[in-house]
Amino acid sequence: MAWFKKSRKPIAPSAAEKPSRVPEGLWVKCPGCAQIIYSKELETNLNVCPKCAHHFRIGSLERLKSFFDGEWTEHFANLASTDPLQFTDTKPYRGRLESSQAATGMKDAVVVGSGRMDGLHIVIAAMEYSFIGGSMGVVVGEKITRAAELALERRVPLIVVACSGGARMMEGALSLMQMAKVSAALSRLDREGVPFISVLTDPTTGGVTASFAMLGDLNIAEPMALIGFAGPRVIEQTIRQKLPEGFQRSEFLLEHGMLDLIVDRRDLKATIGRALRFMEPRPVDQGRSAGPSGHARPS
Numbered sequence: 001m002a003w004f005k006k007s008r009k010p011i012a013p014s015a016a017e018k019p020s021r022v023p024e025g026l027w028v029k030c031p032g033c034a035q036i037i038y039s040k041e042l043e044t045n046l047n048v049c050p051k052c053a054h055h056f057r058i059g060s061l062e063r064l065k066s067f068f069d070g071e072w073t074e075h076f077a078n079l080a081s082t083d084p085l086q087f088t089d090t091k092p093y094r095g096r097l098e099s100s101q102a103a104t105g106m107k108d109a110v111v112v113g114s115g116r117m118d119g120l121h122i123v124i125a126a127m128e129y130s131f132i133g134g135s136m137g138v139v140v141g142e143k144i145t146r147a148a149e150l151a152l153e154r155r156v157p158l159i160v161v162a163c164s165g166g167a168r169m170m171e172g173a174l175s176l177m178q179m180a181k182v183s184a185a186l187s188r189l190d191r192e193g194v195p196f197i198s199v200l201t202d203p204t205t206g207g208v209t210a211s212f213a214m215l216g217d218l219n220i221a222e223p224m225a226l227i228g229f230a231g232p233r234v235i236e237q238t239i240r241q242k243l244p245e246g247f248q249r250s251e252f253l254l255e256h257g258m259l260d261l262i263v264d265r266r267d268l269k270a271t272i273g274r275a276l277r278f279m280e281p282r283p284v285d286q287g288r289s290a291g292p293s294g295h296a297r298p299s
Contacts, residue, residue, distance in 0.1 A: 055224065074111060100131045109132060109136070109139075137170070137175050142178075155192075190217075217279065
């Protein structure tokens with residue numbers, strides 16, 4: 001019988017075609033070491049790979065929970081952009097805002113909270129990268145400015161966790177103005193001796209880097225975070241030269257004096273707590289008098 005007349009058994013479906021019995025999201029592949037990690041284990045490790053210490057990106061609410069000791073209070077949650085320029089590119093800016101708000105449950109790309117961290121009263125502003133790339137528009141600038149004013153009013157330290165692609169182009173010059181506004185608010189903190197710690201995560205770029213992200217009394221970065229103004233590819237195309245290995249990563253910037261510390265996320269809370277206690281005005285010792293800033297000095 002010719003081969004084309006032979007009856008053949010139907011080919012059994014391959015394993016790839018069979019529906020998986022493993023729930024989606026149960027395992028995560030680490031981009032650093034390619035190991036498969038149980039997602040619950042990753043969460044308990046603050047989303048740091050237990051094998052190679054690769055730092056996964058985390059959201060603003062996860063960040064705040066990792067910092068605060070327990071309950072905390074959110075501030076200025078009702079602020080939302082009004083699309084001041086009625087901007088449209090491939091789609092209307094208002095549509096981008098609505099889709100981001102629906103996906104994240106947030107009004108804009110930063111959350112401001114207050115509470116206790118390592119026993120200390122603090123104010124934290126944490127940026128949300130999944131909201132239009134964590135870009136800084138009018139609302140983000142306003143909320144961080146108000147966070148600085150709240151810290152000044154309460155005389156407690158301010159921490160800003162940066163995670164952003166830079167200024168939000170859909171708000172034009174109004175977005176760029178936020179760089180100066182936030183910087184001015186931080187200068188008032190500096191004059192009053194209220195500590196400000198900047199935490200730079202992956203990525204921190206554009207107008208955020210060019211303003212408040214690099215103005216901390218202490219600038220701390222997570223390992224291998226991308227930090228810079230223009231991106232590496234843009235710079236290479238502009239100068240027509242190959243950039244050094246690890247350019248614009250935390251380790252490169254620390255080596256060249258742009259950062260004070262690189263801290264593993266699992267140690268970040270304790271490290272910031274020690275730094276803030278060091279910055280606190282010390283009690284006046286016997287036989288010494290306090291200077292104008294409240295720090296003890298020889299009489």
